[in-house]
Amino acid sequence: MHPDEVHTGEAGTDDGFHYRMLYVEPSLVREALEFSSSALPFLSNAVLSDTRLMQAVHSAFFDMDSTLEPVAKVELAVLLADGLLANDQSAQKTTSTLIDVQATYRAKEYLDVNLDFIVTAEELEAVTGLTRYALSRQFCKAYGTSPYRYTTMRRLDGVRSSIASGYSLVDAAMKYGFSDQAHMARRFKANYGISPRHLQRLCLEMKN
DSSP states (O other): OOTTSOOOSSOSSTTOOOOOOOOOOHHHHHHHHTTSOSSOOOOSOSOOOOHHHHHHHHHHHHTTTSOOOHHHHHHHHHHHHHHHHHTOTTSOOOOOOOOOHHHHHHHHHHHHTTTTSOOOHHHHHHHHSSOHHHHHHHHHHHHSSOHHHHHHHHHHHHHHHHHHTTOOHHHHHHHTTOSSHHHHHHHHHHHHSSOHHHHHHHHHHHHO
């Protein structure tokens, strides 16, 4: 629906429609802002097209059947907080370009050697000495992606190699810390454009 159109409250097709709602505690937004603002963002316009907010909503709803991992929740909170603050015209904004290179590298190393289980935000705070939100922002600046997305891509790389080596889809998913095969398959297809089962068939055909 175009932003200028009026929603009638009726479905646009005979198939009907449904809503997915995302409720976020204001305290989480305030915590994620850390020292960027003294107050919660206030938005006079309820309809926005901020890419960070769209990315946050998409990330939250991408795996509705799976529980969000702790580091994924941090990414979501940062995207929401930064997107809301950027659209508050009255807010005093402070930006920092500083990156703790050693801390972000320690986080990367820790994620690299722990791909087979879920890393918590508390673990990364202990490893880096940064708050979870500061680490999320600095990691993005240093490596161009969030800690959660970095981990997901490394896991998918491992899954791809395992499938090529003859692992079953279930075993490949479990080996690299995905909650189940379906979760792995959704992420795999979203990133590589083909399903893991398709890749498995291609690998078998090449061997034969």
